[in-house]
Every structure is written in structure tokens, then in C-alpha cells.
Amino acid sequence: MDHYKSGQKFWDSLSKKKCKAEGIYYTSSDIVNFMIDITFDTIIRNKKIYKEKDLIYLKILDIASGSGFFYFEVIDRFLNFRKNWLEELDDNRLKVNKSINEYFSYGRELSIEDILINIKDNVFAIEKDRESVDFSRDIFSKKYEELVNFSKVDFSHNIIEGDALFYREGNIFESRFDLLIGNPPYVGSKEISNDYSKLLRENYADVYKDKSDLYYCFFKAAVDLLKIGGICTYIVPRYFFEAESGKYLRKYLRNHIKIISIVDLRDPDAFSSNVGTSSCIITFEKVSDSLEDNAFSDILIEILSISSVDGRIKRERGFLMMSEDNWCILNEREMEISTKLSQKEHYKLGDIVDFHQGIITGCDSAFIFESSSEVIKNLDVDVKKSWIKSKHIKKYGVENSELVLVYSNDLQADEIDEKYLKKLEIFKERLLNRREVRLGARRWFDLQWGRNKELFCKSKIIFPFKSRDNRFALDNDNIYFSADVYSMTIKKELEGEISYEYILGLLNSEVYEIYLRSFLKKMGKGIVEYYPYSLNRACIFIDENYGDIEKLSKKILSTSDENEKKHLQERIDALIFSCL
Numbered sequence: 083m084d085h086y087k088s089g090q091k092f093w094d095s096l097s098k099k100k101c102k103a104e105g106i107y108y109t110s111s112d113i114v115n116f117m118i119d120i121t122f123d124t125i126i127r128n129k130k131i132y133k134e135k136d137l138i139y140l141k142i143l144d145i146a147s148g149s150g151f152f153y154f155e156v157i158d159r160f161l162n163f164r165k166n167w168l169e170e171l172d173d174n175r176l177k178v179n180k181s182i183n184e185y186f187s188y189g190r191e192l193s194i195e196d197i198l199i200n201i202k203d204n205v206f207a208i209e210k211d212r213e214s215v216d217f218s219r220d221i222f223s224k225k226y227e228e229l230v231n232f233s234k235v236d237f238s239h240n241i242i243e244g245d246a247l248f249y250r251e252g253n254i255f256e257s258r259f260d261l262l263i264g265n266p267p268y269v270g271s272k273e274i275s276n277d278y279s280k281l282l283r284e285n286y287a288d289v290y291k292d293k294s295d296l297y298y299c300f301f302k303a304a305v306d307l308l309k310i311g312g313i314c315t316y317i318v319p320r321y322f323f324e325a326e327s328g329k330y331l332r333k334y335l336r337n338h339i340k341i342i343s344i345v346d347l348r349d350p351d352a353f354s355s356n357v358g359t360s361s362c363i364i365t366f367e368k369v370s371d372s373l374e375d376n377a378f379s380d381i382l383i384e385i386l387s388i389s390s391v392d393g394r395i396k397r398e399r400g401f402l403m404m405s406e407d408n409w410c411i412l413n414e415r416e417m418e419i420s421t422k423l424s425q426k427e428h429y430k431l432g433d434i435v436d437f438h439q440g441i442i443t444g445c446d447s448a449f450i451f452e453s454s455s456e457v458i459k460n461l462d463v464d465v466k467k468s469w470i471k472s473k474h475i476k477k478y479g480v481e482n483s484e485l486v487l488v489y490s491n492d493l494q495a496d497e498i499d500e501k502y503l504k505k506l507e508i509f510k511e512r513l514l515n516r517r518e519v520r521l522g523a524r525r526w527f528d529l530q531w532g533r534n535k536e537l538f539c540k541s542k543i544i545f546p547f548k549s550r551d552n553r554f555a556l557d558n559d560n561i562y563f564s565a566d567v568y569s570m571t572i573k574k575e576l577e578g579e580i581s582y583e584y585i586l587g588l589l590n591s592e593v594y595e596i597y598l599r600s601f602l603k604k605m606g607k608g609i610v611e612y613y614p615y616s617l618n619r620a621c622i623f624i625d626e627n628y629g630d631i632e633k634l635s636k637k638i639l640s641t642s643d644e645n646e647k648k649h650l651q652e653r654i655d656a657l658i659f660s661c662l
Contacts, residue, residue: 432618444530472546
């Protein structure tokens with residue numbers, strides 16, 4: 083029986099609402115096999131816990147097992163079900179570059195029943211979702227019923243129904259594990275209930291804080307469940323490397339584990355993660371003491387992406403850069419550019435500018451209108467503000483938008499135009515239910531977060547929070563914008579030293595396209611987050627090319643000819659490349 087096909091059908095049958103709420107995502111057979119290859123290769127090379135004759139006696143847990151793919155694959159490996167195991171895999175398949183098959187060959191000396199008896203005492207899975215547990219148990223019975231007398235070998239307790247973060251009942255958890263493997267549930271902070279979040283804060287305080295994701299806790303769970311020297315391999319969203327919310331997790335990992343390898347999967351669609359965000363496969367060993375920084379110097383890093391030319395898997399050597407603020411995995415070109423910019427650094431971007439987020443209306447339908455709308459026709463011109471969203475931002479400039487924001491914070495209750503008031507009344511219940519209104523901090527018709535108007539009424543660079551490319555634009559037209567847009571304004575003490583045009587020239591260049599995207603939070607499908615927490619660490623240099631870059635940037639701002647813009651940008655790129 084092919085448990086992958088059955089598992090795919092089962093996953094397809096689950097409601098998408100349930101999958102999102104509980105972080106249930108399908109793991110492809112390629113990923114499962116690749117991770118098991120990596121894990122057993124690591125185990126075999128770890129002489130602290132492995133002896134060849136003892137491999138089948140290793141205590142193994144498929145944590146948050148879902149449909150049991152890792153669990154079944156481990157068993158199949160021991161039973162030598164994969165007849166093509168010895169064959170060299172196609173170059174376009176995920177694989178470990180060395181064969182570990184020889185270490186399983188001794189299993190042929192044991193009967194199938196003997197192997198399964200050993201597995202019964204050592205290989206386990208745990209899953210909190212009852213449907214998934216029932217499915218896995220049913221598949222197990224059907225898959226192995228011809229191989230074992232179930233009256234002699236009772237597997238009913240090997241697939242455990244329970245929350246892997248809290249369930250510690252029975253003999254299984256009395257001793258620790260040699261090996262953990264799995265795809266922890268991906269549940270964002272907004273999807274976690276208040277009660278469960280409280281439990282996590284109480285039990286996983288070292289890694290879980292406000293805005294943390296659930297999978298952070300599974301790293302601490304692995305450390306708690308593993309023996310000293312035990313090995314864990316997870317596939318998880320990779321953004322804990324860069325995210326501000328991941329700083330406690332990063333600190334915890336540095337003190338409790340030795341990272342063996344990281345495979346950075348930069349294209350979520352290509353590797354069937356189904357999460358919609360870029361993932362990584364991380365393998366680590368539990369250690370007894372805090373580690374020195376040099377203990378992380380021999381990590382095997384590989385970056386996998388999909389070639390835009392022929393669609394094949396592209397493998398690159400990677401480098402892990404670790405700091406208190408973030409971890410970055412860079413390819414050779416990114417590493418070279420990052421190193422050279424660091425050497426030339428004159429400022430950090432955060433030393434030059436202040437960052438500001440756009441407006442949160444709390445109900446766009448009540449405050450955002452087409453400029454020609456009859457609803458706002460009679461409103462005073464001073465409360466009608468030019469409005470854009472992130473899609474309107476291009477490199478250097480902003481597309482025309484016909485949208486208008488009613489800056490209702492400047493309105494008096496008894497002076498609101500009748501037409502507009504009638505429109506507001508449609509949304510009154512929703513507006514009244516906003517937290518700030520309930521607390522008495524806002525009038526019912528105010529913007530939820532109107533920000534300081536002065537921030538919009540000055541020159542500034544604006545940029546989208548999420549984007550597939552660098553798009554930094556200069557605004558001198560007092561444009562207001564939504565919360566998916568940020569702005570930066572030059573600090574008063576530096577206004578005469580550096581110009582907006584020069585900053586634009588750098589940030590929109592090819593060099594900074596590569597550089598910024600190398601350390602910003604990757605969301606998948608080529609999208610990264612231009613979050614000030616990360617962006618403010620960007621290196622900004624000033625050298626003899628300052629004047630030329632500034633002039634070229636000003637020319638781009640003054641022309642509407644796209645070919646001319648392209649030519650001018652190429653000249654900026656050449657200047658920056660030449661000085662690195």
C-alpha cells in the first residue's frame with residue numbers, strides 16, 4: 083500500500099479552515115525521504131550514540147506526525163521495502179550525496195516479524211488530531227497486515243494521540259529519544275487561542291513570546307525529549323532566522339544545540355511545502371553545555387532553488403552568518419556583496435533615517451473613496467487626502483491613484499456632512515466595536531490609527547512592506563498611505579549630509595537588490611518583508627561616487643522615459659559595482 087497516495091487523499095479531504103487553524107500541511111515523499119536520508123546519515127556518523135549493530139534499536143519519534151509519513155518511511159527503511167534504495171537517484175531529485183544503504187543491509191538477517199518486534203519498542207509517532215491518528219492506525223494495519231501477526235505484536239500504542247508539546251504519559255516518555263524527525267505544525271501567532279498561548283508562555287517561555295509562532299516551541303520540545311547527543315531533523319518555515327519574534331528561539335538554540343546542517347528551501351512551490359512560505363530543513367544535535375561561537379563554524383549549509391532557465395533543482399553552497407539580531411543564509415554572491423558593503427560601511431540605514439508605518443483605518447469602506455465619489459463631494463478639501471496602497475509604489479516614483487482618504491480625525495461630530503454621515507452610519511456597529519473605541523481612546527468615526535499628520539506632510543521615501551523586488555520611491559506630494567506601506571525620513575541632524583536621492587540610488591540598485599533580499603525575512607514565492615527591524619541594519623556607504631550617484635538618481639526622478647530610466651539605473655549599478 084502506498085501511504086503517500088492515501089495520505090494525499092486524506093489531506094485533500096480535510097477542510098482548509100481546519101488545516102490553517104491547526105497548521106496541518108502535506109509533506110511530499112521527496113521531502114520525507116530526503117529528511118530521513120539526512121537524519122540517518124547524521125546518526126551513523128555520530129559515534130556518541132551509534133553502533134552499527136544498534137541502529138534498529140534507536141528510539142525514534144515522528145513528532146506531530148500528521149498522516150504518519152515519517153513514521154511509515156522509517157519502518158519501510160528497516161524492512162527494505164524500497165527496492166531502488168541502492169540506485170543512484172536522478173540529479174533532479176532531493177538526495178543525500180552518499181549512500182547509507184549498507185547500514186540497513188544487516189536487517190535481512192532478521193525475520194520481518196523480528197524487525198517489527200524491535201520497531202514496536204522503539205519507533206513511535208505522536209499527533210494531536212484524532213482524525214489523523216485514526217487514519218495512521220488504519221493505514222498501519224492495512225500496510226503491514228500480511229507481514230506480522232498482530233496478536234503477537236501489538237502496535238496499538240505506537241501511534242499516540244496527544245499534543246506533542248505537553249503529552250508525557252506512559253512508559254514511552256520515561257526515557258529519552260535518540261532521534262526526532264517531523265514537520266511541526268505551522269500556526270501563526272494570530273491563529274493561537276488566548277488560553278493555549280498562555281499555556282505556551284508558561285511552559286515554553288524560553289522560546290515563545292508574543293507574536294511567536296507555534297513551531298518555535300517544537301525546538302525546545304526536541305531538546306527536552308532527546309538524549310544528550312540525540313539528533314533532530316525538522317522542516318519548518320525559515321523566517322525564524324530573520325524575524326524579530328525569533329530572537330529568543332535563536333538565543334535558545336545557540337545555548338542548547340549544535341547545528342549539523344541546514345538545507346534552505348527558497349522556493350515553497352517547488353518543494354511542496356504547501357505552507358506558502360519558504361522553509362528549511364534543519365538537523366541538530368542536543369548538547370550538554372552552552373556552546374562557543376566556533377561550534378557553529380562547521381555547519382553544512384546548502385541552498386536549493388529552482389532554475390529559471392530549465393526548471394531543475396539548483397544546488398548552491400551556503401554560508402550561515404549569525405548575530406544577536408538575526409541569522410542569514412547567504413550564497414557565494416550574496417556573501418561577497420555583504421562582506422564588501424560591511425567593509426565600506428559608513429552608516430547603518432537606521433542611523434540615517436526614522437521609519438514610520440502607514441495608517442490603519444479600522445474599516446476602509448468607511449474612509450477610503452474614489453476621488454469622484456458623491457459621498458465625499460461636500461467634505462472640506464482639507465480632510466480629503468491623496469491615498470495610495472503598496473501596489474502604487476514603483477522604483478523612484480508613485481503611480482497615480484484616484485483614491486482619497488477621509489481624515490476623519492479632523493472632523494467635528496456636529497459638522498459632519500450629511501451624505502458622508504449616512505455612509506458612516508452603515509458601518510457604525512463595526513466602528514464601535516474597535517478596541518480603541520471601546521476603551522474610549524477614539525471617537526466612533528475616527529481612524530483607528532491615524533498617525534501623526536506631520537509625517538505625511540514632508541519629503542520622505544516610501545516603500546511596500548512586502549514585495550518581490552526593491553521599490554523605494556520619493557514622495558514630495560504629501561501622500562497618505564495604508565499600513566502595508568512604510569516611510570523613512572532623514573534624521574534632522576543628517577539632513578545636510580545625505581540626500582533622499584542618494585539613498586534612493588543605493589536602495590534601488592542591483593547590488594542592494596541582492597544585498598537586502600539576502601537578509602530580509604523571506605515569505606516565499608519571491609516575496610520578502612521590508613520590515614524596519616531588519617532594514618535598519620543595512621550598510622550605507624559614502625565615497626567619491628556620492629555626487630554622481632545622487633545626480634543620476636535626480637535624473638531618474640525627473641524623466642518619464644522608461645528607457646532613459648533604465649539606462650540611468652545601469653550607470654548607477656556600474657558605479658556601485660566598481661567601488662566594491
